[in-house]
Amino acid sequence: MTRTPVNVTVTGAAGQIGYALLFRIASGQLLGADVPVRLRLLEITPALKAAEGTAMELDDCAFPLLQGIDITDDPNVAFDGTNVGLLVGARPRTKGMERGDLLEANGGIFKPQGKAVNDHAADDVKILVVGNPANTNALIARAAAPDVPAERFTAMTRLDHNRALTQLAKKTGSQVSDIKKLTIWGNHSATQYPDIFNAEVAGKNAAETVNDEKWLAEEFIPTVAKRGAAIIEARGASSAASAANAAVDHVHTWVNGTPAGDWTSMGIPSDGSYGVPEGLISSFPVTCDGGTYKIVQGLEINEFSRPRIDASVQELSEEREAVRGLGLL
Numbered sequence: 009m010t011r012t013p014v015n016v017t018v019t020g021a022a023g024q025i026g027y028a029l030l031f032r033i034a035s036g037q038l039l040g041a042d043v044p045v046r047l048r049l050l051e052i053t054p055a056l057k058a059a060e061g062t063a064m065e066l067d068d069c070a071f072p073l074l075q076g077i078d079i080t081d082d083p084n085v086a087f088d089g090t091n092v093g094l095l096v097g098a099r100p101r102t103k104g105m106e107r108g109d110l111l112e113a114n115g116g117i118f119k120p121q122g123k124a125v126n127d128h129a130a131d132d133v134k135i136l137v138v139g140n141p142a143n144t145n146a147l148i149a150r151a152a153a154p155d156v157p158a159e160r161f162t163a164m165t166r167l168d169h170n171r172a173l174t175q176l177a178k179k180t181g182s183q184v185s186d187i188k189k190l191t192i193w194g195n196h197s198a199t200q201y202p203d204i205f206n207a208e209v210a211g212k213n214a215a216e217t218v219n220d221e222k223w224l225a226e227e228f229i230p231t232v233a234k235r236g237a238a239i240i241e242a243r244g245a246s247s248a249a250s251a252a253n254a255a256v257d258h259v260h261t262w263v264n265g266t267p268a269g270d271w272t273s274m275g276i277p278s279d280g281s282y283g284v285p286e287g288l289i290s291s292f293p294v295t296c297d298g299g300t301y302k303i304v305q306g307l308e309i310n311e312f313s314r315p316r317i318d319a320s321v322q323e324l325s326e327e328r329e330a331v332r333g334l335g336l337l
């Protein structure tokens with residue numbers, strides 16, 4: 009049986025994440041080895057030629073699943089019939105900036121794109137916002153798409169989740185595959201809170217296994233939360249391949265589900281769980297099944313975790329006020 013191709017829109021297709029991402033989508037790693045895809049690439053007009061170059065390379069890979077590539081500078085065309093939208097196109101920060109400093113430069117990109125999703129995307133559209141500040145940009149896009157169910161707008165904290173997995177595996181002398189139930193709470197920013205109190209390493213509680221609160225507070229959390237800045241410092245450019253990898257992981261998990269006995273972290277519109285004000289796009293522990301996700305309920309939030317979650321959520325509230333002030337909500 010021939011399957012109808014899934015329309016995948018990638019914005020910022022000529023950028024560095026775009027270059028690391030498109031080939032993985034076309035090879036089947038995003039949606040599955042038996043799912044044909046049609047790519048829609050959105051770029052600003054001056055970057056269309058570079059996007060065409062990338063499309064030539066995609067052609068030259070002769071990916072059996074790739075059923076076509078459209079390139080445009082018009083969001084209304086780019087999101088026509090979109091099933092999966094990866095909103096990557098935005099300016100990256102440079103040395104010395106926090107991601108929130110990009111709000112003014114990037115926020116304006118996401119309102120028209122949200123409206124284009126609202127007006128043209130497929131009924132089952134799923135959106136992942138990668139462009140920074142990702143949580144609040146997702147909030148802007150969602151607000152511009154009142155006809156699309158709010159839960160379809162998500163922001164990427166999977167890169168933080170993956171970073172935390174590796175740091176914890178190194179500390180405990182285990183493999184990342186031994187670690188389950190880790191959570192990133194809050195904002196994709198330096199205030200994010202990677203939580204190992206409910207996580208497991210080889211079936212045992214991770215915090216008890218580590219048994220080192222000083223390491224947790226002074227090494228683990230800052231290493232994960234400031235990893236993006238450390239990469240900019242080392243590479244002279246923000247993370248690209250690892251970001252593309254996390255975007256693939258995020259959508260793959262959303263569509264294909266979380267494994268039994270584990271969860272993942274996604275920036276999603278809050279329903280008020282864990283004291284996060286409703287509507288903010290904040291990172292939560294979630295399980296995915298059948299193309300939908302649910303917040304993991306009933307976790308104990310201890311005295312170490314509570315103020316850290318609250319601080320990150322407070323920052324999200326302040327970002328929401330800032331974009332309100334800019335007329336973007």
Ligand SMILES: NC(=O)c1ccc[n+]([C@@H]2O[C@H](COP(=O)([O-])OP(=O)(O)OC[C@H]3O[C@@H](n4cnc5c(N)ncnc54)[C@H](O)[C@@H]3O)[C@@H](O)[C@H]2O)c1
Nearest residue numbers: 020022023024025051055097098099100138139140164251
């Ligand atoms: N959430 C995360 O974990 C995470 C991780 C890494 C990077 N990022 C963010 O992703 C974004 C992209 O990073 P990059 O390294 O690919 O940047 P880049 O500068 O290499 O590429 C960005 C691309 O977006 C394009 N663009 C700009 N405005 C656009 C618009 N209105 N419509 C379509 N395309 C547009 C640019 O022309 C450029 O080609 C940055 O904001 C970066 O901070 C997020």
Ligand SMILES: O=C(O)C[C@H](O)C(=O)O
Nearest residue numbers: 101107140236237246247
């Ligand atoms: O840190 C950045 O600005 C890029 C990205 O958000 C990252 O976490 O690597």
